[in-house]
Amino acid sequence: MNKRRISFNRHVLAVVLSFGPLFAHADLNLTVSDEQQINALVDRWNNVLNRVQGAQPQSLYADQVDWFGKVLPAQQVIANDREFLAKNKDYRQSIVSTLNIQPTGENDDRVLVHFVKRAGVNSDNEKNYPAELQLQKNAAGWRIVSETDAITRHNQHKNDDTGVAKGKFDGTHISYAWMSDANPRTGSACTPDSDCDCTLWNSDPRIKPVSISQCLAGTIETLAGLDDSGRDRAVVFPEWWTSAMRVVYVYDIQQNQWIKTLPGFSMNINLQEAATAADLVKRDPQQPGSVNVTQAIYDEVKEEPATQVINQTLLTLK
Numbered sequence: 144m145n146k147r148r149i150s151f152n153r154h155v156l157a158v159v160l161s162f163g164p165l166f167a168h169a170d171l172n173l174t175v176s177d178e179q180q181i182n183a184l185v186d187r188w189n190n191v192l193n194r195v196q197g198a199q200p201q202s203l204y205a206d207q208v209d210w211f212g213k214v215l216p217a218q219q220v221i222a223n224d225r226e227f228l229a230k231n232k233d234y235r236q237s238i239v240s241t242l243n244i245q246p247t248g249e250n251d252d253r254v255l256v257h258f259v260k261r262a263g264v265n266s267d268n269e270k271n272y273p274a275e276l277q278l279q280k281n282a283a284g285w286r287i288v289s290e291t292d293a294i295t296r297h298n299q300h301k302n303d304d305t306g307v308a309k310g311k312f313d314g315t316h317i318s319y320a321w322m323s324d325a326n327p328r329t330g331s332a333c334t335p336d337s338d339c340d341c342t343l344w345n346s347d348p349r350i351k352p353v354s355i356s357q358c359l360a361g362t363i364e365t366l367a368g369l370d371d372s373g374r375d376r377a378v379v380f381p382e383w384w385t386s387a388m389r390v391v392y393v394y395d396i397q398q399n400q401w402i403k404t405l406p407g408f409s410m411n412i413n414l415q416e417a418a419t420a421a422d423l424v425k426r427d428p429q430q431p432g433s434v435n436v437t438q439a440i441y442d443e444v445k446e447e448p449a450t451q452v453i454n455q456t457l458l459t460l461k
Contacts (some may be wrong), residue, residue, distance in 0.1 A: 173244075173254075180285045181278060185242060185256060188276070188287065192236055194228065202286075205279055209289040212299050236262035239271070240323060241330050246317030253279045253288065259323065260292070270346045273307065273321050289367055290352075294319050294346065310365035312345070313396035316447035319346040320394075322360035322375045331444075333359060336385045343394065343401060345380060353401045355392060359383055366393075370432050370457055376404060378420035387413040387448075388439065393424060397460045404458045411439035414448050431455055 173181075190198035204217035215223070228234060240259035247253045256276040263269030275296075277289035297307040297319070307321045324333050324341045333339035341358035358381035366376045372395075379392040389412060394404040410423065418437070427433040433456050442449040 155189070157424050167299075177280070177285070180252070180423045181244060181256065182242070184278065184285050184287070185258075185276065187239075189236065189238060192224065192228070192234075200224065202283075205286040205288045208287060209291070211291045211295055229459070231264040234263070235266075235269075236260055238274075241325060243323065243325070245330065245332075247277065252281075253277060255321070269348055271344060271348055272346065273344070293321060295324065304362060305361065306360065308317065308363040308377055310349070310367070310377065311373065311428040312375050312377055312394070313399075314373035314375075315439075316347070318350070320344065320363050322355075322358075322363065322379065322381075324358060324360040326423070327354075327356075341379075341381055343377070344363060345396070350396060350398050350401060353394075355379070355381060357383070366420045368423060369426050369434055376424075380410075391423060402458060402460060405434070405436065405455050408436050408438040408453075409440070411448050411450075414439060414450065424446075427454060430454070432459070 149447065150176045151405045154439050159445050179268060181417050189197060191200045191203065201220045204220055206217055208215055208217055208220045208352050210220045210223070237260070238258050239261050241255040244254050245257075247255055254277070256278060258274045259273050260274040260431065261269055273293040275289070275291050275293060276287055278285045279288045280286075293307045296303070297305040297309065309319050310315065311317055312320065317324075322341045323344065324339055326330065326333055327340040328338065339357065339359055341355040342352045343355060343361050344352050361382040362380045364378045364380070369376055374395040374397075376395045379394065381389060381392070383389065389410045390407040391410050392403060392407050394401050395404050405424070408423075410418070413421075415437075423437050425435045427435050433454055435452050436455050437450050439453050440449055440451050
C-alpha cells in the first residue's frame with residue numbers, strides 16, 4: 144500500500160524557539176517544565192554551533208547519539224563538532240521556522256523536534272535544511288539522542304520516503320524541496336479542530352517559502368520533462384485529517400520564486416491510491432507547453448467517483 148495516500152493524525156506540537164507562548168498537546172504528556180527544557184536545549188545546541196561565548200556542549204547529548212546515521216558516543220559527537228568548527232571558522236547557523244515537536248510513536252519518553260535550519264560554512268553558501276533532533280528524557284532532563292536532517296536522510300536512503308524532493312526546479316541549479324505545517328493563526332501545531340496551512344520550502348534561501356492553505360505536510364515528488372524549459376516540477380501531495388479527496392499542486396521556480404505552474408487539481412486517494420506524479424501529469428506530445436492531467440471527479444450519472452483527463456497549459460513567466 145502506498146503510505147502517502149493514508150490519512151493520519153499526528154497530534155503534533157509546535158513551539159516557538161524564543162521563550163514566547165508555549166503550546167502543549169495532551170497526547171505528548173509534556174509539562175510546562177518539559178516545554179521550557181526542550182526550548183532551552185535546542186537554544187543551547189544552536190549556541191554551541193554558533194560559538195556563543197559560554198555555551199557548553201556537555202549537557203546536550205545522551206550517552207549514545209545517532210549522529211547523521213552513525214551511532215557514536217556523546218564525546219565523539221562533541222569532538223566532531225569541535226573539529227568541524229575549527230576547520231570552518233566562518234560557519235554559522237540560524238533557526239528560521241518554529242519548532243515542531245511530536246511523539247516518536249516508539250517511546251513515550253522521546254520526542255522529535257523538526258525545524259528549518261539555515262547554515263553554511265560562509266555567507267555565500269548558506270542553505271536551508273529540514274533539521275531533525277530526537278530528544279529523550281532521563282533523570283538528568285532532556286538530552287539529544289539523534290541529530291540529522293531530512294536532506295541527509297534523503298541522500299542516505301534514496302528509496303525511502305523522507306518528505307524531500309530533489310531536482311532542478313529552476314532548470315539550472317539542483318535544490319531540495321519539502322513541506323512543513325502549522326496553525327496559521329497561532330503558529331502552533333495543527334490539530335483536527337484547528338485550521339492548518341503548509342509551507343513549501345526550498346534549500347536555496349533566496350527562494351521565499353510559499354503557503355498552501357488547508358493542508359497537512361505530505362509527500363513531494365519530482366517530475367521532469369513536462370516541457371523543454373529544463374525545469375523539473377515539484378508535485379505536492381498534501382494530506383488532511385479526513386476525506387479521500389485531496390488537492391494536488393505543481394510548482395517550479397521562475398525568476399527566483401516558487402510558481403504554481405498548474406491550477407490545483409483533485410485526487411481521490413481511494414480511487415487513485417497507487418498513482419504517482421508521473422501517472423497524474425503527462426506531457427502533451429501534440430501541444431508543446433501543455434500537459435494532460437488526470438483528476439478526480441464525481442460522476443453524477445453513475446453516482447460514483449471517477450477520473451477524467453483534462454488538458455492544461457503550464458504557466459511560464461515572461
